[in-house]
Structure formats: structure tokens, C-alpha cells
Amino acid sequence: MKYNRDIHHRRSIRLQGYDYSQPGAYFITLCIDKRECLLGDIQEQTVILSRYGEVVDFNWFNLTKIYPSIQLDSFVIMPNHIHGIIILTDYSHNLSEIIRGLKTFSARRINQLRSLSGISIWQRGYYEHIIRNETTLTKIQEYILNNPYNWQKDEMHPSQKFPISQKFNIKLNDNSTLPMNLSSQL
Incomplete structure (x- = not known):
């Protein structure tokens, strides 16, 4: 079923009132549509793209x-997903603009390679976490x-059957959220 704003009431996981164009470090996760393992495979704990x-x-x-x-x-x-840390060094661009660019440029090229047009590659939206200190940065780098x-x-492995949306409800002491698997390590 396609997203219908009147039926589906999507709740933003963004931190209310936070300016995502301000300088800082941001941990992001982007997921492939329907968790399809499109980007590669893991063999002997090594990513094969x-x-x-x-x-x-x-x-x-x-x-x-x-x-x-x-x-x-x-x-x-x-x-079927990516993790990364993006550091904004000044107020030139909003984080969502950068993510939109990454998703658009990569989806366009992937669809060209697949000889398809207009097919979703990425899930709608993305996950982000504002990195507020060196300790958290180090732990997220290790997690990645x-x-x-x-x-x-x-949790993103195809053998896991529970909905991804269940993992976005862990509260941290800095009023932001992390996926369960990451929050348990921080």
C-alpha cells in the first residue's frame, strides 16, 4: 500500500526544534527499500559490494x-543498508539536503544499471543521531x-522478521533516539 498522509500518520524521529544545518557530527542510517540485499553480501565478515x-x-x-x-x-x-558519519563544518547545507542528494544520485545510477526507471531504491526517510561528544563519536565509529x-x-539481516519501526523508540539521556542494537552498545 502506498503512503497516504490521511491514513498513515508518520511521526518524525527528528529532534524537535533542532537546526540540522548547524555544524556538528551526525550518524546516519539509510535502508534499502523492503530490506532487499541489493548492495552486496557479507562473506567471512567482509563486505563484498x-x-x-x-x-x-x-x-x-x-x-x-x-x-x-x-x-x-x-x-x-x-x-541492505548503510551507516555513516557526516560532519557539517558550517551552515551551508541542511543534513536532509545532503541525504536527499546521496539517495537521488545513487538511486538514479542504480536504476540505470538495472534498466529501470522510477523504482524506489531507498526506504523513505532515514535515521539520524546527533553526535554530541567524543565518547559517543568513538562508540558509533566502532559500531560502524x-x-x-x-x-x-x-536487526537488518533478512532473517530478522520484526518491523524496523520497532527499533526507533529507545530514549537516550540527550533526548534523541538510537536503534536498539546501537543503544545497547553506547
């Missing part, structure tokens, strides 16, 4: 050319780097 995963990899690192006021930190492409090692137990 598909050609679609290579497109996402290229577009991630190309973000600094399109948005020169950002820096990229830790990043991993998993079979260790993600391939934990793939079989990952």
Missing part, C-alpha cells in the same frame, strides 16, 4: 565535491566498523 553497492560507495565519497562544507567520517555499506562482523545478528 555488488555493482550497486559500488555506486553507493562512489556517491558517498563524492558528497564532499557536491557539498564542500562537509567532512565524511566512518562509513560502511551493508547488504564492527557492523560486518555482527551481520548475522543485525
Whole structure:
């Protein structure tokens, strides 16, 4: 069923009143539509990218050319989602604009490779967490780097049957949310 604003009342997980264009570090997660393992595979705890995963990899690192006021930190492409840290160095761009660019550029190219047009690649929206201190930054960097090692137990693994929406309700002491699997490590 397609999204209908009158029927589906989507609740934003964004921090109310927060300016997402202000300088800072942001942990982001983007998921492939329907959790399809489109971006690659994990073999012996190593990510093996598909050609679609290579497109996402290229577009991630190309973000600094399109948005020169950002820096990229830790990043991993998993079979059906990506995790990364984006650092905004000034007020030039809003985080959602940067994410929209990444999703648009990569989806357009993936659909070209698939000889398809207008097919959703990414789930609507994205997950983000405002990184407020060095301790949290270090823990999130470790989480990102260790993600391939934990793939079989990952909530995004195809063997996990519960809805993704259930994982976005953990409150932290800084009034933001993290997925269950990350919040247990912070």
C-alpha cells in the first residue's frame, strides 16, 4: 500500500526544534527499500559490494565535491543498508539536503544499471543521531566498523522478521533516539 498522509500518520524521529544545518557530527542510517540485499553480501565478515553497492560507495565519497562544507567520517555499506558519519563544518547545507542528494544520485545510477526507471531504491526517510561528544563519536565509529562482523545478528539481516519501526523508540539521556542494537552498545 502506498503512503497516504490521511491514513498513515508518520511521526518524525527528528529532534524537535533542532537546526540540522548547524555544524556538528551526525550518524546516519539509510535502508534499502523492503530490506532487499541489493548492495552486496557479507562473506567471512567482509563486505563484498555488488555493482550497486559500488555506486553507493562512489556517491558517498563524492558528497564532499557536491557539498564542500562537509567532512565524511566512518562509513560502511551493508547488504541492505548503510551507516555513516557526516560532519557539517558550517551552515551551508541542511543534513536532509545532503541525504536527499546521496539517495537521488545513487538511486538514479542504480536504476540505470538495472534498466529501470522510477523504482524506489531507498526506504523513505532515514535515521539520524546527533553526535554530541567524543565518547559517543568513538562508540558509533566502532559500531560502524564492527557492523560486518555482527551481520548475522543485525536487526537488518533478512532473517530478522520484526518491523524496523520497532527499533526507533529507545530514549537516550540527550533526548534523541538510537536503534536498539546501537543503544545497547553506547
